[in-house]
Amino acid sequence: MAVIPYGRQDIRQEDIDAVVEVLQSDFLTQGPAVPRFEQTVADYCGVAHALAVNSATSALHIACLALDLREGDWLWTSPITFVASANCALYCGANVDFVDIDPRTYNMCPVALARKLEQAERVGRLPKIVVPVHLCGQPCDMAAIHDLSRRFGFRIIEDASHAIGGRYKGEPVGNCAYSDITVLSFHPVKIITTAEGGMVLTNNGALADKMALLRSHGITRDAARMTHEPDGPWYYQQIELGFNYRLTDLQAALGVSQMTRLDRYVHRRHELAHRYDGLLSGLPVRLPWSFPDAYSGLHLYVVRLELDSIKTSHAQVFGFLRERGIGVNLHYIPVHLQPYYQRLGFHPGQFPESERYYAEAISLPMYPTLTEAQQDQVVGALHGALQT
Incomplete structure (x- = not known):
């Protein structure tokens, strides 16, 4: 009996050809396909900066670090999400709490969020970051959440792992009009796939630079960011404690091909x-x-x-x-x-x-x-x- 899965990837000959082209090229990891994929997604979403990483979990982690989430801070998200939306706070040594869902959308309820923020303000325990999750691909009420962020002073990471290709108030999900950072997922059952992978989107150049460092060991080859003049053309410096969260050119080539559909x-x-x-x-x-x-x-x-x-x-x-x-x-x-x-x-x-x-x-x-x-x-x- 053939099983009908709840979700599955769609891989076509043009996807295979794109990956084979990379396999036959000089670059398998850090070549031209990754920046091409990043620019393709940035253009589609109407956002200034897009950085590809090896999973949406990695994307959430470096987004939290870029927003300086640390021990003693709080991150709030929805209980109805994959555990990564909450775990990212624990990776940073921070605390996690949850905001209940709207019974119609199944997304974070802005009314419940406002009520919880008012209570937290009274006891001096406001969140540093709120992570609304666009469950099933339906965008949260981001305008309402953004208004609350200006009142209570928290930062916003949109977990749009389900939502690339969606729109909010007529504009593409991922444009960061109501958030500091948006996270995407390209897992095989998602809307497009890179086999495994994710992306962080932002309009803030400083956040983009920080996340670019964090995804690649905290290493820079930019002389302007070094503590002294380079010793030679081979020189690099580790200036942050980063991670190996890079996407490969093989995956990026698949992503570029998938974006056309x-x-x-x-x-x-x-x-x-x-x-x-x-x-x-x-x-x-x-x-x-x-x-x-x-x-x-x-x-x-x-x-x-x-x-x-x-x-x-x-x-x-x-x-x-x-x-x-x-x-x-x-x-x-x-x-x-x-x-x-x-x-x-x-x-x-x-x-x-x-x-x-x-x-x-x-x-x-x-x-x-x-x-x-x-x-x-x-x-x-x-x-x-x-x-x-």
Whole structure:
């Protein structure tokens, strides 16, 4: 039985040709393909600086370091995200807290954020950084979050790992109009892929320079940044404690090729989502809601089971679908429920909207090469699951 996965990459001959061209060139790692990919994404997103790295996790880490997150500071993010959105703070020795989600968008709720900020201000524990996560590709209410940042003095990293190709208030996600830094992911199930990889975007030249250092061991060959004149043309200096977070030219060449199809990919995802909406109407499931100011990248199509209206459990529906070759998934287990975070003091009941979401959510297959026949198979299996 062929399994229909929840997501998958689309690799075509032009992608293969682009990678082979690099394999036959003089550069496999730090050659011309990486800056070409960076410029392609920067131009698409309308942002001044784009720096490719080896994962979105690395991107989050150096973004936090560039914003000087350190021991004693606080980073707030959403509980409904992959753990990397929170772990990046711990890598810097900082503390983590969470802001509950909006029950319609499943993104960080600006009302809950405002309320938590007011409480934090009273006790002198405001966050240094807030990381809104564009879950499923739908942008957060960034204007509202940005307004709060000006009032309470925090910096913003947009975790747009799901959202390249989306738009907010008519402008591309990633333009950093409402944030200091935006992070992208190019994991194979994301909207475009570099096999593995990520990117940081910013309009701030100083932040870009700092992140460029951090992704490559903290080493510079720029004489203007050295402590003394270079000893010779071979000379370099390590001026920061950095990391080996670089992307290869092989991956970047794949990324450049994939970018030529980005708009088509997102358009196809919207076609599939519209068709899901019609096929699933009338079933005891809550369909995705679209924020009026946003155009989602639609990395994921998540439904929520109306458990009061069906005679089976969340786990039973999930298992029924998996047994029939429908590779559903669940994005995500609330981070504060992970054992590691419970050892930090978090516990069930702290973020009730996020926990309700987790109890009901299922990610259905969503990727550009999903056929209508496969989609019909998914919907038919879900009908069966809900009637069992």
